Amino acid sequence: KASTSMKVSTDKQQLDLPIIYDFLHHEAYWSKGRSMDIVKRSIEHSLCFGLYDEGQQIGFARVVSDYSIFAWLMDVFVLPSHRGQGGGKLLLEAILQHPELKTVKTWGLKTHDAHLLYQQFGFQQLSIPEHFMELKR
Secondary structure: OOOOOEEEEOOHHHOOHHHHHHHHHHHOOOOOOOOHHHHHHHHHOOEEEEEEEOOEEEEEEEEEEOOOOEEEEEEEEEOHHHOOOOHHHHHHHHHHHOOOOOOOOEEEOOOOOOHHHHHOOOOOOOOOHHHOOOOOO
16 A cells, blocks of 8 residues: 555646656666657646655656547656555556546556556456557657
């Protein structure tokens, strides 16, 4: 269970851009080398969730959605120094219970190593993977 001092906010003014950039640019396997410009633009065009402990940002996630049919969950992380304290679960609960996202029917995400976390919230492998396509540039 998450510490009672942990909070989640969608207020972009509270986001600590240097922490987000540093993690995505240097640490995350999915975004190594991502530029500050790309981080800023991705935040600007997403519904963002900051995870805070005693006012300090310790985690982040963002959602791209039409707020009715589909949502894509991306860039989810909790800083290594704060993992194992329930922050990831708190972050996912806040995202899935967000008033503008509660009616979204289909969610997507990609992960290499956090399947067990997401399965606790109902995520599962694609039921018909051959229906999905991608364009990589």
